[in-house]
Amino acid sequence: MKDAGHLFRLAAVFLLGLVAFLVIRSLLVPRSFGRYGHYRANAIGEIAALPISYAGHQVCEGCHTDEADMKSKGVHKGVACESCHGPQAKHADDPGTAQPAKLDTTSLCPRCHQANIAKPKTFPQVDAPDHSGGAACNTCHQPHSPAIAAAGGVQ
Amino acid sequence: MTITRRRLLVLLPAAAVAWKYVLAGTPEAAPNYTMAEHWWAMLIDLPECIGCGSCVRACQNENHVPDGYFRTWVERYHVDDYEMEYPQVDSPDGGKNGFPASNFTGGKNFFVPKLCNHCADSPCTQVCPVGATFVSPDGVVLVDQTYCLGCRYCVQACPYGCRFINPQTETANKCTLCYHRITKGLTTACCEACPTGTRRLANLKDSNDPIHEFLKTHSVQVLKPHLATGSKCFYAGLDGSVR
Numbered sequence: 001m002k003d004a005g006h007l008f009r010l011a012a013v014f015l016l017g018l019v020a021f022l023v024i025r026s027l028l029v030p031r032s033f034g035r036y037g038h039y040r041a042n043a044i045g046e047i048a049a050l051p052i053s054y055a056g057h058q059v060c061e062g063c064h065t066d067e068a069d070m071k072s073k074g075v076h077k078g079v080a081c082e083s084c085h086g087p088q089a090k091h092a093d094d095p096g097t098a099q100p101a102k103l104d105t106t107s108l109c110p111r112c113h114q115a116n117i118a119k120p121k122t123f124p125q126v127d128a129p130d131h132s133g134g135a136a137c138n139t140c141h142q143p144h145s146p147a148i149a150a151a152g153g154v155q
Numbered sequence: 156m157t158i159t160r161r162r163l164l165v166l167l168p169a170a171a172v173a174w175k176y177v178l179a180g181t182p183e184a185a186p187n188y189t190m191a192e193h194w195w196a197m198l199i200d201l202p203e204c205i206g207c208g209s210c211v212r213a214c215q216n217e218n219h220v221p222d223g224y225f226r227t228w229v230e231r232y233h234v235d236d237y238e239m240e241y242p243q244v245d246s247p248d249g250g251k252n253g254f255p256a257s258n259f260t261g262g263k264n265f266f267v268p269k270l271c272n273h274c275a276d277s278p279c280t281q282v283c284p285v286g287a288t289f290v291s292p293d294g295v296v297l298v299d300q301t302y303c304l305g306c307r308y309c310v311q312a313c314p315y316g317c318r319f320i321n322p323q324t325e326t327a328n329k330c331t332l333c334y335h336r337i338t339k340g341l342t343t344a345c346c347e348a349c350p351t352g353t354r355r356l357a358n359l360k361d362s363n364d365p366i367h368e369f370l371k372t373h374s375v376q377v378l379k380p381h382l383a384t385g386s387k388c389f390y391a392g393l394d395g396s397v398r
Binding site: 076110 | 203208231286288290300331335349351
């Protein structure tokens with residue numbers, strides 16, 4: 001029976017090792033790891049908390065009611081404001097200082113309307129330099145409601 | 156009150172459990188958003204796509220994607236008659252600035268926007284050795300940027316080529332389906348910027364979402380269906396030549 005002491009000492013060493021493992025593990029593994037699966041659940045909240053750049057057209061229409069009205073009657077009614085004007089979350093937060101850049105229709109409109117063989121056949125396309133002779137598109141077309149008749153009689 | 160040894164033994168595990176919850180914080184940072192009520196998907200109505208690249212620009216602006224890397228991009232396909240197995244595909248700068256005039260005159264020509272398919276059974280999350288990438292409870296494949304080692308297993312595992320290593324952080328990067336926007340009640344940046352309504356964000360758990368009617372009434376396909384990845388990017392009018 002005097003040899004039983006060896007077993008107890010061995011068991012104590014294993015126990016110490018186990019405790020050390022559990023302590024180190026609890027320090028190294030993030031607290032939220034494993035809540036939903038084999039990952040850190042708090043990462044979801046961190047990604048969700050990132051700031052936005054595009055405010056969304058509902059926010060724009062809150063102030064720019066005239067443009068929204070005009071746009072809602074034309075063929076561009078489905079085109080969101082920031083599709084052309086770019087990301088405007090900063091402007092929406094602070095309209096005084098963050099001013100959107102003025103757009104150049106000569107380069108803006110052809111992004112969508114320059115003729116390309118791969119575009120749907122029903123989509124209105126022109127060869128821009130040939131169509132306008134170099135003039136800016138908004139010489140004739142009002143971008144928010146681009147049909148010529150609606151803009152007031154340019155033939 | 157004196158605490159007996161017996162009492163302490165009972166209290167310690169309870170305290171440990173409570174402390175774990177205190178440290179864990181709240182995973183859902185956005186108020187009024189419940190993960191259990193959402194199962195996100197994307198609908199891409201291909202016959203509407205004009206290849207303007209608005210989605211690519213919007214994505215790069217919103218998510219600060221480095222130049223030359225893409226979380227979403229647009230491809231232009233050209234398929235000669237009866238050459239369905241050999242489509243000619245180009246995507247200059249990811250289609251970010253639109254497409255130049257095509258070198259082809261005949262055949263079949265169309266655009267295909269691509270992005271992470273947010274697979275329900277995603278190959279990329281299964282290979283991560285450290286649990287840095289995962290499918291969230293609302294069906295979005297995300298990367299934990301603080302946990303990723305940059306080992307590139309997931310980049311190779313994605314059959315759609317939707318992942319890359321961000322050269323600034325040296326970690327895996329990909330489309331988050333604008334998780335920071337959709338949890339705030341907004342749509343994704345690409346859907347917001349799409350002028351033709353080609354791209355539509357959808358919540359499959361919302362019975363009022365128009366996607367249910369659309370899926371019932373249109374021919375819809377996912378990319379590489381034979382891989383059974385559970386892709387949630389539904390393409391309407393997808394040509395068989397698209398890879």
